[in-house]
Amino acid sequence: MEIFAPGEDRCAKLKAPSYLELIVSIVILLGILVSYLPQHYRIISRGTSEGISPYFVLLGTTSATAGFANILTVAPSRAAIGCCYEVGRFECAAGLLGVAQLGAQWVCFSLILVLFLIFFRYRQANVPPEELRGDAPRWQTAVMVGLLCVLHGLIVIILTGVFFIALPDHLVFWANLLGIMATVLAAIQYVPQIWMTYHLKHVGSLSIPMMCIQTPGGFLFAASLFARLGWEGWSTWVIYLITASMQGSVLIMGVYYEYTARRREGYANGYVDSAPQSPVQYSSTPRRPAAPRTYSEGWERGLPGPFTGHPERYAETEEDLDDIQEREERAIERESQPLLRPGGIGNPHKSYDTTEH
Numbered sequence: 001m002e003i004f005a006p007g008e009d010r011c012a013k014l015k016a017p018s019y020l021e022l023i024v025s026i027v028i029l030l031g032i033l034v035s036y037l038p039q040h041y042r043i044i045s046r047g048t049s050e051g052i053s054p055y056f057v058l059l060g061t062t063s064a065t066a067g068f069a070n071i072l073t074v075a076p077s078r079a080a081i082g083c084c085y086e087v088g089r090f091e092c093a094a095g096l097l098g099v100a101q102l103g104a105q106w107v108c109f110s111l112i113l114v115l116f117l118i119f120f121r122y123r124q125a126n127v128p129p130e131e132l133r134g135d136a137p138r139w140q141t142a143v144m145v146g147l148l149c150v151l152h153g154l155i156v157i158i159l160t161g162v163f164f165i166a167l168p169d170h171l172v173f174w175a176n177l178l179g180i181m182a183t184v185l186a187a188i189q190y191v192p193q194i195w196m197t198y199h200l201k202h203v204g205s206l207s208i209p210m211m212c213i214q215t216p217g218g219f220l221f222a223a224s225l226f227a228r229l230g231w232e233g234w235s236t237w238v239i240y241l242i243t244a245s246m247q248g249s250v251l252i253m254g255v256y257y258e259y260t261a262r263r264r265e266g267y268a269n270g271y272v273d274s275a276p277q278s279p280v281q282y283s284s285t286p287r288r289p290a291a292p293r294t295y296s297e298g299w300e301r302g303l304p305g306p307f308t309g310h311p312e313r314y315a316e317t318e319e320d321l322d323d324i325q326e327r328e329e330r331a332i333e334r335e336s337q338p339l340l341r342p343g344g345i346g347n348p349h350k351s352y353d354t355t356e357h
Contacts, residue, residue, distance in 0.1 A: 011083040014095040021227060025097040028221050032101060035213035036108035042207045043115045047126035051204015052116060054137050054145045056193035061113045061149045063185035066178045067239050068106040069156045071099055073163070073175035076229050098228050101221065110149075117146050119205075133200045139319075179239070186239045190246035194253065202261060203254040211251040218244025 043049050071077050077099055084092035122136040156178070163174040197203060218240050225237035311324040 014091045032104045038209040039207040049116045049119045053192040053196040058145045059189040062152045064106040064109040066182035068102045070178035071102045186243045215248045
């Protein structure tokens, strides 16, 4: 059995492509690439992946991997690849746009995985602490997500190679199995994200513009794949039909929570602006300046301030203990009053003899 055997009907269709279908496919491909940019930018600009469920990243990456492998192995795609030897470059590229679309999807979501692994810690965030909600994922969870995604990808690559080389007669079975795997993963992909968004009551680093583009685009993408692959390729396009529906649920929740938060801020600002001004505010009587607000690193993680006795009682891990000691060293370096330094007895270069005039 020739794996990439070109079908006469398939090649004839590629030689006379539908330009409307071609334009739609190109728009979808560009839309996939553009739609992920707000998500990538939001994680990088906030310096944290807060609000994004690690299990959403895990399920999304593995689903994208299985979906990409699926479209590479389904019969219509293999026939289109085989037809590339008989048609021109333009017709070949047009026939493989479906493969390019899922490949772009996989690359873009894999980049979300990479950004999650880089920015999963909250202490590196570029936003005020009050905007961070919930607890940061433990480093063990982040490592587990990364390793499982890599392991899943390697298994899919190896098994696909085995079917191509040793079991070509069972490629249809493997393609359908990959499609079912991708569908199941996509169906439950947004469940942990829906729960996290509901629990936090805000979207965090999850991008609403991305979802606004992808939700309607997902339905359009599924329709495009259906037009290209037909019912025979159901295992490919049904993935994006389910994903778009689930993503729409997260989008509705995110918009609602953001709208509610903005309205609360508006009410609070309006109340402050409309409150009667105290006459003391404009008084010329000198007043004691307000004490500067201080911030102790690590408070959001339940760690004590610097110079705390027995810090090992507060640290749950070696990493926490190292953080406490490093913060104490930084506080010592910043101290401008020598008498307040631990063990300090004043400035050794200054005379404290009160008898001198």
